[in-house]
Amino acid sequence: MSAVRRRSAAFPDGGPQGGNDPSAGGGPAGPPFLRVSGLRAGYGPARVLNGIELVVGEGEMVAVLGPNGAGKTTLLRALSGMVRGRGSVRLRGTEILGKAPEEVARLGVTHVPEGRGTFAPLTVEENLRIGAHLRRRSHVAEDMRRVLAYFPLLQAHLRQPAGSLSGGEQQMLAVGRALMAQPRLLLLDEPSRGLAPVTTRRLFDVLRAVNLHDGVTVIVVEQNAQLALEFASRALVMETGRLALAGEAGRLGPGRRVASAYLGPRR
């Protein structure tokens, strides 16, 4: 896998905050970066996703909101191959639905799952090295410095087993490990869970930096709607297995339709 570190040329109309048409991100002629169509998935007989339609342009940062049990986690799992699904998920035109998670990961899709994602008995440094195991050895030291600059709290714990970190530190390590892979598409499931408010903002600053400077496309599930709407270029609201509303975060701030669809009536 080659390093994905282009300063994204994928914002033909002025960056992720602009443009109404997310499919424009794929370049003028080529297929869109990510196109999900008619995605249905579930667990055994229980259907959770009921036909998801979604197009994400390269370099976008998309937030997914929605009540508990709506299927947000299941959506990310279907995208990364952890649950099987029907329909179609194309990454730059390549069908990835039906591929094993490790093969999807090798195409540059890194999923930081809900709640965990670190190797507890391995040290922090080893965790970061695992994240980079598909990359050239010569890049690893520099990537490690960069990730540690994003999460300086980890620096002091490099030789400690990941399992001995605090919950918030583990969450940072999980994101740091994902960044070590230099993903093209980063899927994050409630990365702010268990983080102090200040740390949460710091984490989202990092995500924004990665998104803007490295051109990494980000899909982040986030319960904190205010935060998601502030940082993401678009917010999707999921309700019982469907994407109920998609809009531009900057324009549909809280208090507009997103707010009534997700946050409930205005206080």
Added chain:
Amino acid sequence: MSDLLLQVVQGLSLGAVYAGLALALVLVHRFTGIVNFAQGELAMLSTYVAWQLLDAGMPFWAALPVTLAVSVAGGMLVERLVIRRVEGGGELTLVAVTVGLLIFVNAAAGLVWSFAVRSFPNPFPAALGFGSAQSGFSALGVLGVVAVVMLALYVLFRHTGAGLIMRAVVADPVSARLAGIRVGRVLGLGWGLAAGVGAVAGVLVAPLLFLEPNMMGGVLVYALAAAVLGAFRDPVVTVAAGLGLGVAETLAGTYVGFVGADLKVAVPLLVIVAVLLLPRRAAETAPER
């Protein structure tokens, strides 16, 4: 060498063989959560491979690496063809499968090579003198080879990228897959490694026990006892337990009148029972390695 010292050294070398096979059991269990009752029979098969190579005129220290390579490939093949098909099948299914494999490999070896007892050359020539001195030196040779294998495993797991990936798979296979690690292949490699380590144990024990399809039965019992003592997880305790069992068995067979050659197989059984009767607390607070 004094008689007692010689007994201890011989016990240690026998124990090193138990430790080797026990490590193979621990490896398979750590990678795939399976107690492979067929581990000893796979080692026996490896020993026959070595014997065929020696029989064809290959020198021992050339036959050993070839045997190891064949064994690693064989272990991976078993994982691929048998174990992967029954993986999520529950513990009892897996026990049935590995016990079935034990019986199958044993019978197949009997069919191919017959149950006749053959002698297997001792790779360690008499460096000095005869009699007790020679068996003392070959015992030290066995110990040395097992030590080298353990060192190699340590270096592999602690100081190589491949070892890091294997430890990640053992720690959390789901996260490993999300990190792009081809877990299936790594598990196969784990079985291959275990078969290689078992092969070393088989080849080393063959000159002591003679070569025949049932040669590993007793060794497996001791190795299981050592693995149980190490809670199927701790390599250091496992190896120490294997060595201790070897010494205990040898000394008991020689010095405790009523034990003798026949009853000494009961030693590992006593150990297993004693360990299982120990307070559970000790095992539960053991740190994760």
